[in-house]
Amino acid sequence: MLYPAIFRDLVELEQKIKTISAKNVIGVCPGPALADKYREYLQRIDCDSTDVVTVFKFAQNLLSCDPNFDSNQFCNKSRLLLSLATLWKAHLSELSLADFQLAHKIFTDLRGHFLVPDFLETVLADFRPDVKRCVLYFWHFLQSAKILDEHGVYGELAHQLRTPAHPAYEYLPSQTYLFFGFRHFTGVQVDFLKSLAIKHDVHIFIPEPAYLSARATDWITWLFPDRKTVPPVERDISSSAVQCQIIRPAYNRHSELLIKQLAGGKATNIILAKNELSSGDLCSIYHDNYFKLESQFFSGILEALTKSVLARIESSRTGFLSVEAMHQYIDDECRQKLAEKDFRNQRAIKVILLVRANLQVWQELSAKNTKVDGDIWKMICEASQLDLPRNYLIPVAFSRHSSSITSISGLELDHSPDGSILVVSEQYGEIISDGSAFSDSMLVNIAPLSPVKSADLEKNFLKFWLDIFLSGEKNRLLYEEGIEERSFFWKMILGSLKQKGYGSENRLCKKVPVDVLARYITQTYRQKKLTPSRMQNYCDCPRKFYFQEIHECRLDKTTQLQLESFELGEIEHLVIKDFFEKNLELNDDSVTRLVDLHLREYLEKRILKIKKISLPEIQKEIFEYSMNGIKILNDLIALYHFTTVRFEIPFSEVVSAVEYKGRIDCILENEDGYAILDFKRGAGSIPTLKAFDKFEKLQVWFYLAHADISKKILCFGLICLSEPDETLLRSVMDVGTLECGDLTLKGIPREDYERKLSEYRSYEEGLQQDLYADDIFKASPLKAQTCDFCDLSALCSKGQI
Ligand code: SF4
Known part of the structure; x- marks a missing residue:
């Protein structure tokens, strides 16, 4: 029963x-x-x-x-991926890598719902015929070969x-x-x-x-279809007897407070309110290790290996390497690591051996598997990723007491005789997933066949264990100021606690007298190359500049769930560029085709694993933004009768042994002069006219000052791809404004423009002198928002120094 x-x-x-x-x-x-x-x-x-x-x-x-x-019938996830990749290359090679990955993702997700193929045609109705065919092919392959995957x-x-x-x-x-x-x-x-x-x-x-x-x-x-049902009850966390200590650090200051809590304390479990742990989490707690742990426990090593071998494959004349050559390379890597006799290499050796094993599996799958091209190499590495050990608990020692750090799943049955600490920070992202990865129209067809994942249900499980945690007398909850405004889930949970008066008296003062990062500043900037983004970085915050450009600290991310804004921007630039270079007619079809092409190529090149089946939404966004960019350029071309459109134009100028270099997004040209333009995705990157004239965003001024432009400047500024109305363009002309499509170009008389440019040169000279002389790199952000996107924000003294 x-x-x-x-x-x-x-x-x-x-x-x-x-x-x-x-x-x-x-x-x-x-x-x-x-x-x-x-x-x-x-x-x-x-x-x-x-x-x-x-x-x-x-x-x-x-x-x-x-x-x-x-037992040979059973096929684990990594072996299954390699088997399907072999089939793809042998029988469906017209599909791109991104399409194969999409088909594989749909295939594995759907197998959790049902195993008979009868419903596939209906469920897959929204997908392209070639992707659909691929999913069906895989399904029949598993059945006919009598292979058992985990489902x-x-x-x-x-x-x-x-x-x-x-x-x-x-x-x-x-x-x-x-x-x-x-x-x-x-x-x-x-x-x-x-x-x-x-x-x-x-x-x-x-x-x-x-x-x-x-x-x-x-x-x-x-x-339990016959269970007694009641209308869903919104369980208010404040209704539980809250016994635990509640501490509310200021935004992004939870790490310091956590360290204080741990100092001299007894063994304590730390639960971070996030779904997956990464080495970065350990770094955010350990001051002294913060900047040296640069990769994930295993996946960072795998990524580095993936990239280095990929570069070898791509630089080979044929575009592939023989399996023997691959084995040789991997064995050499392993031998080298062993020869170093450094126990810290054990993680790297583990990764190398996993990759070697998967290369062997792939080789044995078919007599034709003798050459490894870039696509297959990526799949071998993806299969190895699936086999990597998972970090669900990090054992640590604080002041000689052993303890552990877990993700939010550690909340269930949490037990520590001395209490546990739950840390809630915006840094950890949303902990409630969006439920099912399928689109609504697919879910309509799936729901009658199988249960579907629901975010609400997940929320109720989590709330239940949270409730128990909060009733633990020795437990401590550290929740960062303002998290309620940033997360709907935490708003629901913590809003009621606030009403009960918890928080403010324990709030950590924003003023932090100790500059915890200062000890790491050991060098000055010596590179004799300046780009607009480096200058902008220094201008935004010298401290941030130090750690990014001099210390070169990089923290890897766990899994990339979505394309990031700058990546979407790169694809949009390619679409706009291709549109004008191919001289296409402006209509939905022509732009859609370009979006499809460049998105696919981009995903293939970057080995990105987009977790959700969210390509249609991504495509839509890129389409809209690219369309906006194309329309604005078309309006400018019509207004000024520009005859040439160029993109990504590199420039370089050497002045007093310093090289100023960069790439201009777009130059429009006619026989009288140029328009110098930069694309921005969001309105947040477009300064006000006043801030622009004060060089707070200096990129375009940098272009104007250093690119070798022999003709006159007619127009310059920033094009906003998401909200065209926010575009900031200046027209060099005597008086007034110019109407350009839906935009207004604010005029700047030529003498004023020349004067502004010379002002910029002086400003830049001062900034450059400051940069080369700087040996403190103050944490003084130009704007408070700069800190919101900064990796150092958990430990930084933020403008207090
Ligand atoms: S957190 Fe803010 S002040 Fe600190 S380095 Fe980053 S941007 Fe600068």
Whole structure:
């Protein structure tokens, strides 16, 4: 039988477990982190006869009790990716890498919902025919080759458990199973649980608020369709007895406060309110290591290896390397690391060996797999990424006390005799995902077949464990000032605490007397090359300039979920450039084709893994922004009768041994003169006219001062791609304004322009002298917003020095 084991608090959880538990009870958890926690918890409540395994291990055990099962049938995620990549290259090579990745993503996501291909055509109706064909092809391949992916394993087990003569049906016949910590079950897992419950007792532990508020499309309803439902109750966190200490550091100052809390303290668990841990998180807590840990524990090393081999492949005459040459290269890398006899190399060696193993897997998949091109290399590295160890817990020692740092998942059953600290900061991003990765129209077709992920349900699980955390007397909650305004979830949770008067008295003073970063400043700027972005950086904040340009500190990101704004901007520039260079007619089709082409090429080149199937939205945005740019350029061309359009024009000028160099986004030209233009994506990057004339955004002035422009300047400024109305253009003319399409160009008399330019030269000279003489690099941002986008903001003294 299948039973919901509903609990309202830890007391009820313990009672339920004790009531159900007897000999031969097995606990099942979604992953190793929770399995460890529940194992420890069961010991604490004297139920240590209950073993806890992960759901995958549990499924594997069941499969292996069938003597006829061929373990070669099972294909893990990385091997599956390499198998499908082999098929793609052999039979669907007209698809680009980005399209293959999209098809692979849709394929693997859909397999969690159903295993029979009957519904595929309907569900995939919105996708391009070639992508759709690829997904169907993969699906049929798995079926005909009798390969079991992770979803297929549950499907196979569901079948076995429904077949009375089957060994799995008889496996541990009197067992009771307790499923702990699950926040989602896929459609095939739901089917598996129902099959398991035919002969066994299966208890699914669910916090009451999540159970009661589940909707028809949630897995809870799929498992327990007859459950009593009540209208979803918005659980107010303030209704719980808040016992923990609440501390509210000023925006971006949580690290300092955390260090203070830890100093001399006892062993304490630190829970960061974010979904995945990275080495950067460790850095943000350890002052002394902050700038030296530059990569993820493993993925940074893998990325570096991916790029170095890719460069080798691309520089080869043929565009590929033989498998033997690849093995040789990888072996040499490994030998070199071993020869260094540095224990810190162990992570690099682990990564190299993983990549080597996946290269071997790919080679053995087909006799034709003898040459590795760039696409295949990226897939081998992506498969290795899937095999990398996960960081769900970082063990650390504070003042000789051992402790750990976990992500937000560590909130469930958190237990530390001396209390734990939960840190909530904007830096950690949103912790509630958007629910299902599919579009609404796909979900309409998927929902009748399988449960779909829901952000609301996830929220209810999280709120439940938060509530328990807040009731812990020894626990401490550090929540950064202003987080409520930046996150809807935290607004809901913390708003009520504020009403209860928590926070302000514990607020850390913004004024920080110690310049914690000063000790790292050991050099002056010696490079004799100046670009507009370097100058702008120094102008924005000398301290930021120091760490980016002199210290060259870079913190890698975890997974890139979306294209970043500057990346979208690069694609838009390419679209606009290509449009004019190909002299195309302006219509939706011509621009759409260019967007499609450049987005695809960009994704392929950068090895980007966009987690959500969000390409249509990205395409739409790039299309709109590019269209705006093209229209403004067309209006300017018509107004001034420009005859030439050029993009990305490099320039360089050497003055007193300093090289001034850069690239101008766009120059329009006629026989009388030029327009010098720079593209910006957001209105936030367009200064006011006053700020522009005060050189707060100096890029265009830098172009005007250093590019070798022999003719007159007719017009200059910044084009805003998102909001054309925000475009700032100046027309060099005697008086008044010029109408240009929907825009107005503010006139500047030629003498005033010449005077302004000479003012800029003096300003730049002063800035340059300051830069070369600077040995303090003050943390003095030009504007408060500069700090909002700065990696150093958690530790920096921000304008106080
Ligand atoms: S946080 Fe602000 S003041 Fe500090 S380095 Fe960054 S931009 Fe400068």
